[in-house]
Amino acid sequence: MIPIAFDYEVAESVDQAIDLLKENGEDAKLLAGGHSLLPIMKLRLAAPTMLIDLGRIGDLSYVRDEGDHIAIGAMTRHTEVEHNQLLQEHCGLLAHTASFVGDPQVRHRGTIGGSISHGDAASDLPSALLALEGTFVVKGPGGERTVAASDFFQDYLQTDLAPDEVLTEVRVPKLGQNTGWSYKKFNRRAQDWAVVGVAAVVERSNGSISSARIGLTNMGSTPLRATAAESALSGADASSVGEATSNADEGTSPSSDIAASAEYRRHLARVLTRRAVEEALSR
Ligand SMILES: Cc1cc2nc3c(=O)[nH]c(=O)nc-3n(C[C@H](O)[C@H](O)[C@H](O)COP(=O)(O)OP(=O)(O)OC[C@H]3O[C@@H](n4cnc5c(N)ncnc54)[C@H](O)[C@@H]3O)c2cc1C
Structure with a gap:
């Protein structure tokens, strides 16, 4: 589909972009790479009447x-x-x-x-x-x-x-010497969006986990932290990672769609969290 007609301005600075946003109100949108905005404009899910291009602001x-x-x-x-x-x-x-x-x-x-x-x-x-x-x-x-x-x-x-x-x-x-990390993404075809993704940052001390931070992709309406698994992982060692990540989907509200059911997403969150933490521990 073709987007509705819109005006276009190139901002030469952040301050000019802010002025243009102020002048044009909620009908104006900033344009960066255009790889999320333009698809939704073509679907007419967004219909800004003014695009303000940030692409020439070199110092960003x-x-x-x-x-x-x-x-x-x-x-x-x-x-x-x-x-x-x-x-x-x-x-x-x-x-x-x-x-x-x-x-x-x-x-x-x-x-x-x-x-x-x-x-x-x-x-x-x-x-x-x-x-x-x-x-x-x-x-x-x-x-x-x-x-x-x-x-x-x-x-x-x-x-x-x-x-x-x-x-x-x-x-x-900056991550410290004793900090490991991992990102695990499950998708149906290479380069697709994540059905579910898990980011892990794990701090180790004397052979056990002193703290873990887990970010979940596509497990609700916003990106989320897997706080229950984070608590269970604190003080755990490598042998108990499976048990400590078995609640990684707690507090999430994944959707069901053509790619996966909500239940399957919950399963993926648990499995990918375990794999991400194991990989983080090995880094
Ligand atoms: C085919 C395809 C596959 C993709 N696959 C993935 C994927 O697997 N994983 C993934 O994470 N993403 C994926 N993306 C999205 C991609 O990462 C986009 O680049 C990103 O989401 C939006 O960045 P953009 O610079 O293109 O922003 P735009 O599309 O230009 O802007 C997006 C929104 O952010 C606002 N905005 C932009 N910059 C600013 C700013 N500096 N300050 C305030 N508001 C701003 C805009 O007004 C707009 O509302 C995919 C996109 C496409 C087209």
Whole structure:
């Protein structure tokens, strides 16, 4: 289908993008890679009358070492996240997870900021950012604020972003020596969206797990933490991972659709959580 007619403006800076958002109200939408927005416009599930293109704001595309964390500009493409050396060294989970996003064409156009702002529970990066306890920098007419990933995703395709705000940066803590990680994605065909995905960040101490953070993809209307499994894993050793992850679907509300029933998704969440934690322990 063809989208409804819309106006188009190129923003030269974040401040100009915010001004354009303010001027055009809720009918305006930011355009990043366009790989989520344009498909829903073609289906007429979204009908913005103004698109504000962020693509020429060069200083929104970077990966920087900021001491205890890595800062990633919102317009950084998935492929840059996947191949960035700083991220591979200090936050391998994010680089690895980016390699699961769609196909090479999607990864060359889609951006980390677009993926997060879209707020799709089936996207891969949000659950990894939950497990990493990442934070997001958001700028609006009133200035800049920082939002924890755990507070950002609010409901189906709903985030903490106000209509006149721009997500400018993603921050991820550097992972320590005793921290292992994994992302497990189950899909029916290579490069499909996740039926279910699981991101794990596991800290080890003296042969047992001192803490585990588990992010779940596509197990509800938002990306979720598997808090019951996280509690059960605290203090567990490698031999009890199976038992400790048997409640990984607790507190979730997966949907049934053409790809899988809700019950099958629950099963996948339990199995993939066990596999992700086992892999994290071996890294
Ligand atoms: C064929 C196909 C397969 C895909 N497979 C996967 C997959 O397997 N896993 C996966 O995770 N994703 C997948 N995607 C989605 C892909 O990751 C998108 O790139 C991503 O979801 C959106 O990023 P974008 O830069 O294209 O954002 P856009 O489509 O440009 O924008 C998405 C939304 O975010 C808003 N937005 C964008 N940037 C900002 C910002 N900086 N501040 C505030 N709001 C902003 C826009 O206004 C819009 O509402 C797939 C997409 C396609 C087309």
